[in-house]
Amino acid sequence: MLLKNASVYLGLVILLFASIIFWQSLEYVYYTDTGPGPGFFPLWLSGGLAVVSLIYIITSIKKDGILLSEIIPRGEGARNILSLLAGTLFLLLTINYIGFVLAASILLFCLLVRFYRWYLGLGISLVVSLCLFFIFYTLLGIPLPVNYLGW
Amino acid sequence: MISKKLIAIFCTILLAGSILAGCASSESKTSGSAAKGGSGSESDYPTKPIELVIPYAAGGGTDVTARILAKTVSKYLPNKQTIVPVNKPGASGTLGLAELYEAKPDGYKISMATIGNIAIQPNYGNTPYSYDSFEPLLIATSVPHVLLVKKDAPWKTVDEWFEYVKKNPNSFSYSTPGKGNTQHLNLEGIALKDGLKLKHVPFDGAAPAITALLGGHVEGAVVQVHEAKPHVDSGTLRILANTGTTKSESIKDAEFLEDKGYSGLNAWTGIVAPKGIPEDVKTTLHDAFKKALEDPETIEQFKKIGIEPAYSNPEDFKKTIEDTNKTTGDIAKKVGL
Amino acid sequence: MDSLIQLFQGFETALTWWNLLYCLAGVSIGMMVGVLPGLGPTTGTAILLPVTFSMEPVSAIIMLSGIYYGSMYGGTITSVLINTPGEAASVITTLDGYPLAKQGRAGTALGVAGIGSFIGGTISIIGLAFIGPPLAQFALKFGPPEFFALMVLGLITVIGLMGKSIIRGLISALLGLCLALIGMDPVSGAVRFTFNEPNLMNGIDFVIIAMGLFGLSEILIGLENISKAETPPKVKGLLPKREEWRPTLSSIGRGTGLGFLIGLVPGTNSVIPAILSYSLEKKLAKDPSRFGKGAIEGVAGPETANNSYSGAALIPLFTLGIPSSPTIAVILGAFIMHGLTPGPMLFQSNPDIVWAIIASMFIGNLILLIFNLPLAGVWAKITMVPAKLLYPIIFLISILGAYSVNNRLFDVWVLLAFGVLGYFMKKTDIPIAPIVLTFVLGKLLESSLLQSMILFRGDFSGFFSRPISAVMLTIAILILLVSVIAGIKKKKELLATDVEM
Incomplete structure (x- = not known):
């Protein structure tokens, strides 16, 4: 007990x-x-x-x-949470090399692919990441980590 | 169904496009530098924007100074490159410098350095770097500190004040923007000479320190001259003495303690690069910043925020850092920090 | 009378097309940074400060102050809709705003917050215009001892807010106080509990703790239960029910007063009036048990208080030249950059500019009301976005927000850690709000105590030799005594009923 x-x-x-x-x-x-x-x-x-x-x-x-x-989460719920944590860890560890757009897209894709068809998930991930990149990096001038190519 | 297909196509194009664009730009970059590299040993620095680390929060004094400089210095950099200011605040300005300490000495990352984060903080052993871990480029600005009292304070001159604190040890209370900060060490250093004992009340920043004086909760405050100026002009506060190392145009009448044989401290701000940057890169950066300092636009903008450009060359800057580190270290030890 | 005429002249300047446009731009940007978790008015104003270098002084300050008070409106939206405070002052709003949203009354919560904010904001600007200077002089009487007394009062209030289990509440409150100790203490100069991690030298940022504990934990729980996610109830009307009008309006009135008074004191922050207002409303309510389950007064009071606070916090700036928060320090920077010196002389030397700015704030608050009332329904529709899409996007925005606080990835790790902590706290029923509230109060509590003790030379009785601090400390002690006695009585009753059952 x-x-x-x-x-x-x-x-x-x-x-x-x-x-x-x-x-x-x-x-x-x-x-x-x-x-x-x-x-x-x-x-x-x-x-x-x-x-x-x-x-x-x-x-x-x-x-x-x-x-x-x-x-303790189980089943579907546990897998959702684990993909969020895994995606975030991946983002934290790689963002300085591959840049925000790619790392964020991968994180979002990790989560969205669980609920959407893969191409839809990929599309949403890319569009959302690019939009946020534009707002935060370009408009607000926040120095997000970028890759060698500048995104 | 159609919409899904459209989305799929759209993102494929997007992905392909971004990859292509990426390849193209990287290709042009490599080929560009290869061509130039082949043409001779003449450096083509800079080929991309230079990051200027500001180790303090956006909107603060150092930040504004840095951004004014960054704007004009881009005019004087070769190859039409620009300076991109990036705020990395935290830990009394030491986090930003610590980041520079780890940076590659290629001239694409430089940082603002102040008396606080480069000369004083290393004395307290909380920084990964020491005062001589960097390549000083130049000092850009330098402003004296002042000892402020209320308009109706009983001391008309600084001599009267000295007399009072000699007779009444541990009773004169003064505020500063933080314990162990430049302002604190400044006045304690002066007090040490005659063995005076003061009551120090640290606050979190210059504004609360001045507020406490305005409210009469402390009897004096030590802050930078341009922080004091608005209150002095409006007649609520009075400058008892200039406790810095230089006289200031804006407070000509203030008594200058160095004339009386006390050694003061100025709040200076300069630019440093990682140790080991190539000599020609260092020269390029130094020259560009020096020209920016002499630019009328910079002088005009500095004047608005109440500071004046104060250029020192790399050698003098290096010496200033060394000397300040030593004197403040001694004061800190003597007052038990 | 003079002031009135000058105010009308101010309106003439503020109503020119360009200034109207800058005002609109300012409040819109303010709304946006307020809505985005992690981004707050300080970041917003600091980023735009360089842009204003080349503008007319009046326009520059109109825009920057627009960002400042606009963000107070924006912060509410995410608190109510997704239980994630957009900025510090809105933590309290989540307590009742989110339950209201769950009942399908998000529109009402936002509507009431909008009306309250407008009333609070407008009245505090009237205060700024007509009675500012004498009040600011009075507020200067708040030195370290008075501050300490205010913080003690705030802490006692937080304890008073604790509901069912006092032990769980205390765990949370003490945890918040301990977390506040991390980093360099400006008064003693000691670097504490950083475990040799330089990124902890400045302590943990409030925004990140709040985002992790509230926002991220909500996302985690949401993702876990996504398959059984209920479709959110349809958004009903923007206005409170008829019988709710009276209590709502009186809490708006009280919130205005409270926020205004605390705003006058330099060095406080907008969380304090919100906490005090919430607990005042709870104490005065006929049925305090509704609080935490969607009491409309619990949104109206604190939201009004933080807007009234933000207007009043400009009084020390305009009349004494003292910035009372980092955001206002940026606005002070803008004044100085344009050759204006805030302080006692400002109203005499540049009356045209001052009055134009004050007039623009009336206009800005009106614009914000228009933005918020009809749009509250539109905002509320965010809850209709399917959770499987909403949660991942909000998560990414939170990461960006956490990063942007200090521009470093370390803070994203901290966010993640607090998200996990919040997740387990929610599951074990330990209240989260006390952590963030005591965290805010804790820092000020300790430094004001240490400062006072230096001033009193270690003599604690000094606190009772100063009238303001003596009164506040006495009130705090009385509240504590009363609630302890009431608690014991209730315990007995509970025990009695236990036996009966």
């Missing part, structure tokens, strides 16, 4: 985060002669967060925990 309780996992992640902040904040000055130092706030806040997340873990073990099986 405990192993299937999603709230416990989330609580643990937050507890871990709070502990890291707490641990780190011990390095900063806690109090100076003119009042609280840079370590004062972090220590109390992360301490508070740790306590609250502990209470959260305990209560969710006792009663209103949410089952892991209820929140």
Whole structure:
């Protein structure tokens, strides 16, 4: 039962985060002669967060925990989310080499091909990416990563 | 059905077209450079737009300075190339410089550098680069800092002020745009000479620092001269002293602390390139920017925002960075930063 | 009387064809950057600042200020329709705006927001024109101690907004406060919790956190359930139901006042009046339980407050020469570039320009009302775009928006991380809004406390020696006490009913 309780996992992640902040904040000055130092706030806040997340873990073990099986996506939904994540990772890792238009088209295509015929998906991806490139890069002058050819 | 086919055809054409265009342009580029490369050792730099990194947010002082320069410098670059300003703000201007530090020294990426991000920040050990990691091109502008007080402050002259703070240690409170920033080190450096003790209240930027003074929450503020000017002109604030290294045309009457033997700091802004750029590229860039600085249009635009061009050549720039790094490092150590 | 005559002369200048065109361009661009998640007024004005170098001073500033207040209108649209705040001030709007959209009342939400924004914006400009200078002088009394008191009040209010589970709410609120600590602290100069990542030196940007937690998590959940996506209900009318008019109008009135007062104080931001207005509405409502499920007052109040705020925030600029936010700093830059010095002298030395700008703001707000009321229905049709097409496109726009905040890919990674966090928080029923709200307040809270302590030389009682901060802190403590007592009472009742059942 405990192993299937999603709230416990989330609580643990937050507890871990709070502990890291707490641990780190011990390095900063806690109090100076003119009042609280840079370590004062972090220590109390992360301490508070740790306590609250502990209470959260305990209560969710006792009663209103949410089952892991209820929140982990499955089947079609999981595949949609995975293609979004995979597409984004691909974009982040390659955009500096292949440029925005291509990377964004591939990301969109990853998602759209799941719902549309491939040629339609490809068309929409290219048109949308080019439009956004035009708006952000050309009109708004935002220095998007581009490839050697300038797009 | 027909519409789907149309879309399919359309995107095929689009894709093909873009690929073709891409090939064509890359071909022309390679052939162009090959032809020129073959004609001799004479450089054809620049063959594409040059990226000018602005390590501060768009709309800020350094940004406006950089954009004014970028506009005119394009007139003086060979091959009709242009300068493209790109904002890379963050971490007191050190993120943008860190990016330049990693860039190829081909002259296609250069950056704005200020006393803050190139000379002072490396002292605090949070930057991947050190003060001498770059190839300084030139200093473009340099403005002094000023010590501001309210119009009705009890000190008529800076000597009266010195007397007051000598007698009352830890009671004069002043605001600056941030702890460990140029403005903070500037006044602390002056205070160190006579062993004065001041109460420093850092804010996040010059505007809140001035606001705190206007509201009377602090007794003084150290900011750049053009930031102070509007309030001085309107009569709400008064300049007690020029704490910089140069006199300024716009505040002729202000007492100049260097005359009294105190060493100040100016807020200077220059342009640097990655270390190891070819000598001829460096000369091309330097000459173009120097001409842009002398352009009447630049002078006119600078005047509007209250600054004056202040050229220094690469050697002097290098020395300025070195000296400032050392003096500010000493001050920071002494005040315990 | 003088002012009135000058205002009419201002209208003459503002109503010339060119200036009207610039005003229209300004508010349209403002709407657009407001609608696009991640792009905000600061980016919009900063990008267009160089373009205005060569324009007439009046036209330049008319256009830039148009972008500024126009974006406040635009930010609402995405908050209501796709639960993604377009800019900071609209985070609160998602709380009730999105539930309204789900009920098919997106048109009403947008309509009410449009009307509220117009009223708030117009009244604050009247304030700017006629009673600005004395008010701005008063607002200068807000130093670090008063700021600290205001932030404490804001924080207490956020805690007061927490619904069902106080523990889950606290997790969220404390998480937001901890996240605000990341980066360089301007007061102590310490670099904290950056884990040697230089990109974290400036901390995480608010916009990216909000976009990830709200927008991206919504997209993830939407994509997950796409096969069972219900067709959105048909968009019904733009105006509230008859019995809703009264409460709506009074929340608009309160929002105007609140936004105006906070706008006067340099250094605040538009999120604060929105939070305060939302909690005020919830406290005053006959049935507070409707809030969060589509209460029209929950949209009307905060939306009005942030527009009224943005008008009033120009008062310190016009009368004292103080920019109270990064966007206004850009507008200040534009003034200076054109040889004008905002401040006490401005109304005397360049009355023609000032009054023309003020007049243009009335016109701009009217244009925005026209844009928003009839178009609210058109905007609302965005929800009719099939989800399988809408989500991927919005996702790409969010990536672009996150990138454009600092022009770096690192922020897109952060966006992704917060999207995943938001996804799990939504699934485990931990409220998201407190994170972003406390995140905004946290930074100001800490630095104002440290600044005050330097001023008080470490003596905490200093806060109670200054009237404004003393009053606000007392109110905050009272609110806390009252809600704790009320909470204990309720607990008892709940326990009692539990037993009965």
